[in-house]
Amino acid sequence: MDAAAREAQSGLEWRVTVPEGATVTMEEHEAGGAAARACAWLLACFATAWSWVAGFARKVWRIAADDPRKAVHGLKVGLALALVSVFYYTRPLYDGVGGAAMWAIMTVVVVFEYTVGGSVYKCFNRVVATASAGVLALGVHWVADRSGELEPVIVTGSLFLLAAAATFSRFIPTVKARFDYGVTIFILTYSLVAVSGYRVDQLAALAQQRLSTIAIGIFLCLAVSMLICPVWSGAELHLLTTRNMDKLADAVEACVEDYFAAEEPTPAARQSTKSKSDGYKCVLNSKASEDAQANLARWEPAHGRFGFRHPYAQYAKVGAAMRACAYCVEALSSCARAEVQAPPHVKRLLRDVCARVGARCARVLREASRSVATMTTSSSSRTLDFAVADMNTAVQELQGDMRTLPSTVLAAKLLAAETTSLMDTMPVFTVASLLVEISARVEGVVDAVDELATLASFKQVDDDDDDDDKKGETEMTIKVHPLNEPDTDEESPENKTRKA
Numbered sequence: 272m273d274a275a276a277r278e279a280q281s282g283l284e285w286r287v288t289v290p291e292g293a294t295v296t297m298e299e300h301e302a303g304g305a306a307a308r309a310c311a312w313l314l315a316c317f318a319t320a321w322s323w324v325a326g327f328a329r330k331v332w333r334i335a336a337d338d339p340r341k342a343v344h345g346l347k348v349g350l351a352l353a354l355v356s357v358f359y360y361t362r363p364l365y366d367g368v369g370g371a372a373m374w375a376i377m378t379v380v381v382v383f384e385y386t387v388g389g390s391v392y393k394c395f396n397r398v399v400a401t402a403s404a405g406v407l408a409l410g411v412h413w414v415a416d417r418s419g420e421l422e423p424v425i426v427t428g429s430l431f432l433l434a435a436a437a438t439f440s441r442f443i444p445t446v447k448a449r450f451d452y453g454v455t456i457f458i459l460t461y462s463l464v465a466v467s468g469y470r471v472d473q474l475a476a477l478a479q480q481r482l483s484t485i486a487i488g489i490f491l492c493l494a495v496s497m498l499i500c501p502v503w504s505g506a507e508l509h510l511l512t513t514r515n516m517d518k519l520a521d522a523v524e525a526c527v528e529d530y531f532a533a534e535e536p537t538p539a540a541r542q543s544t545k546s547k548s549d550g551y552k553c554v555l556n557s558k559a560s561e562d563a564q565a566n567l568a569r570w571e572p573a574h575g576r577f578g579f580r581h582p583y584a585q586y587a588k589v590g591a592a593m594r595a596c597a598y599c600v601e602a603l604s605s606c607a608r609a610e611v612q613a614p615p616h617v618k619r620l621l622r623d624v625c626a627r628v629g630a631r632c633a634r635v636l637r638e639a640s641r642s643v644a645t646m647t648t649s650s651s652s653r654t655l656d657f658a659v660a661d662m663n664t665a666v667q668e669l670q671g672d673m674r675t676l677p678s679t680v681l682a683a684k685l686l687a688a689e690t691t692s693l694m695d696t697m698p699v700f701t702v703a704s705l706l707v708e709i710s711a712r713v714e715g716v717v718d719a720v721d722e723l724a725t726l727a728s729f730k731q732v733d734d735d736d737d738d739d740d741k742k743g744e745t746e747m748t749i750k751v752h753p754l755n756e757p758d759t760d761e762e763s764p765e766n767k768t769r770k771a
Contacts (some may be wrong), residue, residue: 288727343500344385349378355488372479378488383496386565388504390496394489395570396453404457405478407433408464412474430465443454448566500734505568505577506584508561509643515557515593516640518550520633522600524708525550527629529703530607531622548604551597553591561590576646582726589643591718596712603705606698613698620679621699625671628706631662632713639720651687657745659717666710673703712730 335342355375382393415425437458440446444462446454464474525547555574565583635658642648678694723729 279770293373325620328488330553340500340502341385344502347495347499348379348383350499351383351491352719353499354375354491354495355379358484358487364591370609373730374484375488375491378485379492382489386502386504386507386567387496388562388564388569388571390492391570391572392449392567396450396487397456398489400453401457401460403483404460405464405482408461409474409478411465419612426465427490429705430462432642433461449651497742501574503568503571503574504564505581505583508564509577510558511560511564512586513640513644514587515554515590516636516643519597519600521547521637522550522604523596523636524633525609526600526603527626527702527706530603530627531618542749548607551600554593555601557590558594561587578727584725585719585726587722589716589723592712592716592719594714595645596709599705599709601713603709604701606702608703609698614695617695620676621669621672621703624665624672625703625706628662628665628669629708631658631665632710634658635713635717639717642724642729643720646727647732648724652757653679655717655720661708666707669703673700676700702751 305417358375379399382397384389384390411426411429415422418425439452439770441451441454464478467474521743525545529545529548565587568577568581568583571577573581640659648655674698
């Protein structure tokens with residue numbers, strides 16, 4: 272009991288006996304321990320905050336480095352607001368527009384978009400919606416002011432009917448796509464004017480001031496958007512289409528290469544092949560972006576190679592054809608990662624012809640991408656038509672090998688005593704069938720590109736002016752037709768097996 276009482280009086284302590292036999296006593300000082308814990312907690316909070324700030328700064332820097340136009344867009348918005356603020360700090364201008372100068376700032380904030388098409392779309396909708404709603408509200412107010420006791424009924428009834436009709440119109444696809452923002456501004460403007468308690472003459476003066484300030488904001492917004500590093504929705508849609516074609520071509524080649532790989536690739540090669548084979552995902556996920564950019568591009572004025580009535584809607588059809596092809600590429604990619612695979616010696620029977628078909632499909636897509644990117648068509652050589660013909664030839668060879676594959680497997684089984692059944696050839700048949708379907712859908716992409724070239728009046732370029740060009744073209748054609756060359760004395764084992 273004495274030891275327990277003495278320990279309670281002197282505080283908590285531990286006794287540790289070291290190997291030499293001495294006894295060491297350590298006492299905890301509660302005040303010092305609390306201060307150390309508080310200091311450690313503050314340091315941990317500071318380290319966490321610093322880590323979050325550093326990560327956020329790296330993310331911001333990465334976004335600005337990937338596309339510097341986004342940083343320029345922020346500067347353009349700041350410049351437009353700075354120019355509008357002049358109406359507040361310059362007395363003659365402020366007296367001219369009155370206290371409604373704030374509407375110019377609000378207009379710049381809500382209508383300034385990243386692309387020129389987006390800014391024009393919002394500016395047009397805001398002007399038309401504000402003007403129509405203001406005029407209609409003034410007319411209803413004038414009628415209600417002369418109706419005596421029925422004024423609240425007329426104003427409230429008109430507000431109910433117009434708001435209900437305008438809101439329902441937003442469900443119409445055409446209105447939703449082109450005038451959704453304008454319908455919102457119409458409802459807002461009419462509601463604010465209708466429920467205001469001003470007389471008609473005061474409303475007219477107020478509407479005039481607000482329209483003038485809105486016009487000032489729209490003019491400055493469009494001037495800055497179009498004159499300083501403009502970003503055109505049409506050009507963005509054009510670039511997106513060509514980029515997706517190139518990614519789809521890389522995906523077709525990478526998926527075939529991945530499936531028929533003779534040996535296990537290195538991690539670096541596997542990562543490179545995977546990044547290329549996943550290119551079809553960008554095509555599948557680009558529908559919303561294509562539709563939005565095509566809708567905004569219709570509002571843009573003529574610029575560069577894009578005329579006033581450029582067929583932006585045709586780009587959506589090209590994108591739809593590419594997505595139809597990308598679905599088959601996705602199935603082909605899943606075959607390469609499937610657990611059930613054909614034996615290696617069965618894959619070798621169709622490896623060369625499948626690789627040839629994949630290369631021809633990729634070449635057709637790249638030629639179509641080049642035609643769209645340069646907005647030109649070759650009037651004499653028609654390189655794209657030659658590429659399609661080569662692809663069809665390779666597809667016919669693949670179909671012929673698919674028809675002779677069962678007999679080839681049986682012959683190889685008899686000659687080499689291999690235990691191969693026809694069921695082992697089903698995965699290879701699946702891949703070959705998908706390649707045939709991909710080639711058919713690639714032709715759909717080419718048809719959509721040809722229609723785009725016709726509607727957009729792509730420039731025709733004659734590239735058969737001299738004999739050197741013809742010679743180079745002939746050499747290129749021979750290289751892509753290796754099966755048309757004379758047979759050599761030495762034959763590959765696959766050809767011997769196929770003949771047997």
